[in-house]
Amino acid sequence: DSGVTQTPKHLITATGQRVTLRCSPRSGDLSVYWYQQSLDQGLQFLIQYYNGEERAKGNILERFSAQQFPDLHSELNLSSLELGDSALYFCASRVGDTQYFGPGTRLTVL
Amino acid sequence: GENVEQHPSTLSVQEGDSAVIKCTYSDSASNYFPWYKQELGKRPQLIIDIRSNVGEKKDQRIAVTLNKTAKHFSLHITETQPEDSAVYFCAASKVAQGGKLIFGQGTELSVKP
Numbered sequence: 001d002s003g004v005t006q007t008p009k010h011l012i013t014a015t016g017q018r019v020t021l022r023c024s025p026r027s028g029d030l031s032v033y034w035y036q037q038s039l040d041q042g043l044q045f046l047i048q049y050y051n052g053e054e055r056a057k058g059n060i061l062e063r064f065s066a067q068q069f070p071d072l073h074s075e076l077n078l079s080s081l082e083l084g085d086s087a088l089y090f091c092a093s094r095v096g097d098t099q100y101f102g103p104g105t106r107l108t109v110l
Numbered sequence: 111g112e113n114v115e116q117h118p119s120t121l122s123v124q125e126g127d128s129a130v131i132k133c134t135y136s137d138s139a140s141n142y143f144p145w146y147k148q149e150l151g152k153r154p155q156l157i158i159d160i161r162s163n164v165g166e167k168k169d170q171r172i173a174v175t176l177n178k179t180a181k182h183f184s185l186h187i188t189e190t191q192p193e194d195s196a197v198y199f200c201a202a203s204k205v206a207q208g209g210k211l212i213f214g215q216g217t218e219l220s221v222k223p
Contacts, residue, residue: 002153033210043154043199043213056208090153097142097161097205101153 003027004093004102012108018079021105025072025093031055032074033099034066038087049074081109112137114202116214123190124222131217133200134182140202143176143183144211148197157198158185190221 003026011019025032034046036059045058049068060066063081068074078085086109092099113136123129135143141162146154160167160174160183167174171190176183187194197218201211 002155031209035211042215043211045210045212048208048210050208056210058210094209097203097209098144098156098159099209099211100156101146103153106151 002100002102004091004100006089006091006102006105008105009103010106010108012110013081014110015081015083017081017109018077019081019107021076021078021089021091021107023074023076023091023102025074025091026095026100029093029095030072031094032068032072033092033094034060034074034076035090035092035101036087037090037104038084041087043090046076078107083109085109112140112202112212114200114212114214116200116217118217119215120218120220122220122222125190125192127190129185129187129190129194129219129221131185131198131200131219132182133184133202133214134180135202135212136181137202137204137212138178138181139204139207140212142203142205142209143174144201144203145172145174145185146199146201148199148216150197154199187219190219192221192223195219195221 030051046060048056144159148154173186200214
C-alpha cells in the first residue's frame with residue numbers, strides 16, 4: 001500500500017458525459033501528479049499540483065481540468081468524454097525524488 | 111522534446127536466467143531515473159532508482175546502471191523467478207523542474223518455470 005488513495009476504482013459512463021476522479025496523497029505530501037495509462041499511449045503525464053498550485057502541464061486535453069484543495073486532495077475533471085478517454089488514471093504523490101502511485105481509477109466510456 | 115525509448119517490448123526468459131531491459135532518454139538535463147514494476151490492473155510500484163551522480167546501484171537481485179554520456183540506463187534482474195513476471199517501465203525526470211516522469215513504453219517480462 002503506497003498510502004495514496006483514489007476513488008472511485010471503476011467508472012463506467014457514456015460519451016459526452018463529465019466525471020470527477022479524486023486523489024488523496026500520502027499524509028504530508030504536498031505534490032500530486034496525474035497520469036493517464038492507455039493501451040496505445042502508455043503512461044503519460046497529465047498535470048502536477050504542489051500545495052494547491054499548478055506546477056506543470058503535460059499532454060492534458062482542454063476538456064480535462066484539475067485542482068488541488070487546501071486539504072491537499074486533488075480532483076481531475078474530465079468532460080465531453082470520448083471513447084478514446086477510456087484508460088486507467090493514476091495519481092501519485094512525491095517524497096524526495098520518489099513518486100508513489102495510487103491504485104488508479106479505471107474509466108470506461110461507452 | 112522529452113522522450114524515453116525502452117527495449118525490448120517483450121522479453122521471455124527461463125527461471126534462473128538474467129533479464130536486461132534498456133532505456134535511452136533524450137533530455138540531457140534529466141537527473142533521476144526510476145524503474146517501476148506493474149502487474150496487470152495494478153499500480154506501478156517502484157523497484158529501484160538511480161540519480162545522475164551515480165553510475166550503478168544494486169538491491170539484491172536487481173541492479174540499475176546509468177551511462178550519462180550515452181544517455182542510457184539499464185535494469186538487470188538476476189536469478190529470475192516466476193513472480194518477476196510483470197510489465198516494467200523506466201522513466202526519466204528533472205527533479206528540480208517539478209519532477210514529472212517521462213515513461214518508456216514498457217517491457218512485458220515473462221519468466222517461465
